[in-house]
Amino acid sequence: xxxxxxxxxxxxxxxxxxxxxxxxxxxxxxLPGNGGMAKDAKLVPIGAxxxxxxxxxxxxxxxxxxxxxxxxxxxLGCVDALEKVxxxxxxxxxxxxxxxxSKVFSKNLMxxxxxxxxAYEVFDSAEEAMRYVESCPIPTVIKADGLALGKGVxxxxxxxxxxxxxxxxxxxxxxxxxxxxxVIEEFLTGPEVSVLAFTDGKTLKPMVSSMDHKRACDGDRxxxxxxxxxxxxxxxxxxxxxxxxxxxxxxxxxxxxxxxGREFRGCLYFGLMLTPKGPKVIEYNCxxxxxxxxxxxPLLESDLLDIMMATTEGNLDKCxxxxxxxxxxxxxxxxxxxxxxxxxxxxxxxDSAVSDSVYVAGAKLEGDRLLTAGGRVLGVVAxxxxxxxxxxxxxxxxxxxSFEGAFYRSDIGKRALCAIGGER
Numbered sequence: 001x002x003x004x005x006x007x008x009x010x011x012x013x014x015x016x017x018x019x020x021x022x023x024x025x026x027x028x029x030x031l032p033g034n035g036g037m038a039k040d041a042k043l044v045p046i047g048a049x050x051x052x053x054x055x056x057x058x059x060x061x062x063x064x065x066x067x068x069x070x071x072x073x074x075x076l077g078c079v080d081a082l083e084k085v086x087x088x089x090x091x092x093x094x095x096x097x098x099x100x101x102s103k104v105f106s107k108n109l110m111x112x113x114x115x116x117x118x119a120y121e122v123f124d125s126a127e128e129a130m131r132y133v134e135s136c137p138i139p140t141v142i143k144a145d146g147l148a149l150g151k152g153v154x155x156x157x158x159x160x161x162x163x164x165x166x167x168x169x170x171x172x173x174x175x176x177x178x179x180x181x182x183v184i185e186e187f188l189t190g191p192e193v194s195v196l197a198f199t200d201g202k203t204l205k206p207m208v209s210s211m212d213h214k215r216a217c218d219g220d221r222x223x224x225x226x227x228x229x230x231x232x233x234x235x236x237x238x239x240x241x242x243x244x245x246x247x248x249x250x251x252x253x254x255x256x257x258x259x260x261g262r263e264f265r266g267c268l269y270f271g272l273m274l275t276p277k278g279p280k281v282i283e284y285n286c287x288x289x290x291x292x293x294x295x296x297x298p299l300l301e302s303d304l305l306d307i308m309m310a311t312t313e314g315n316l317d318k319c320x321x322x323x324x325x326x327x328x329x330x331x332x333x334x335x336x337x338x339x340x341x342x343x344x345x346x347x348x349x350x351d352s353a354v355s356d357s358v359y360v361a362g363a364k365l366e367g368d369r370l371l372t373a374g375g376r377v378l379g380v381v382a383x384x385x386x387x388x389x390x391x392x393x394x395x396x397x398x399x400x401x402s403f404e405g406a407f408y409r410s411d412i413g414k415r416a417l418c419a420i421g422g423e424r
Contacts, residue, residue, distance in 0.1 A: 027042065142184050191274045213229045225338065253284070327383070330359075
């Protein structure tokens with residue numbers, strides 16, 4: 001089979017490495033991919049949002065199956081366009097991808113179908129939103145309606161911050177048209193959990209849970225990022241919590257989407273908060289999370305391609321989805337200055353013994369040299385029997401990778417260890 005993976009980050013690298021395990025796979029193309037994927041896939045210089053060229057390539061190359069991984073092409077209808085020319089895909093159509101593409105849609109969906117989430121108000125007018133933040137409970141959470149590279153959420157700890165957030169999103173158009181509408185919602189407290197799930201629109205099979213670390217610096221300080229590391233499974237996500245989430249959130253969500261005529265097939269990401277009043281949805285994503293994918297897929301024992309094709313064909317109920325009873329840790333190595341300004345073009349050096357454990361997100365090839373070409377450069381992953389062992393092994397591997405200006409958090413997994421009484 002010829003497989004095409006749309007996207008170019010660490011998430012896509014993790015997907016490609018897992019797809020390679022299937023013996024039916026003859027060749028994998030990455031559009032556009034990045035230099036660090038070159039030994040695992042053939043790079044094709046077509047942007048993930050260039051739907052027309054993606055379709056042309058799929059037809060000319062005779063692609064048998066496509067995996068559309070990032071949010072933008074999903075929301076733009078990449079799956080719809082590929083299916084129209086006969087290319088089966090993993091990923092939701094645009095009508096279902098709206099669950100991430102519009103926070104207003106997802107909040108209204110949850111309200112309509114009784115899916116637990118934070119109380120909220122929607123505003124299309126900056127003036128009305130400004131009036132609301134003068135009296136709403138503080139802290140409050142302000143979200144741009146549309147996609148914003150994971151940066152469209154602001155937690156306002158005082159009213160001045162809330163005013164600035166409304167002004168920057170709605171008046172200054174910090175996130176473009178994504179800020180034409182905003183959601184202002186209740187600030188929830190409790191441990192956060194990420195759960196990815198395979199679904200064919202009727203059956204849903206959750207993957208192993210994970211814990212993300214969004215802040216740039218140790219101790220959860222600094223600016224929010226796309227994620228500085230992850231561990232799996234998340235110790236807060238007990239069997240009892242998982243059962244409650246399945247019954248009150250997961251199944252009601254796919255049933256709600258089907259009832260709305262927006263059947264969701266692919267990977268549905270549930271961002272959850274385990275509040276004192278029970279689990280609630282913080283956000284949905286219409287695709288694999290990054291860097292969550294980099295700890296979840298290495299624990300998958302079943303065949304990824306078989307599962308993906310089962311979601312496409314609507315027979316996920318007949319497909320085994322099994323995960324190893326182990327732990328995984330991913331440490332993100334980033335460019336100095338990220339998530340603000342940073343320099344690129346530095347050579348990445350790594351011990352050959354760890355290369356299979358590295359998922360590259362931001363790099364380019366220049367001759368035979370791999371150079372940094374992004375903020376989050378790569379994720380270093382370890383899988384071991386216990387969380388302590390996985391964390392220690394990941395940092396041991398990090399010490400065998402280097403590039404000028406590299407920085408990473410030294411406390412990935414610390415909160416998870418505290419939750420289980422500290423394995424150390």
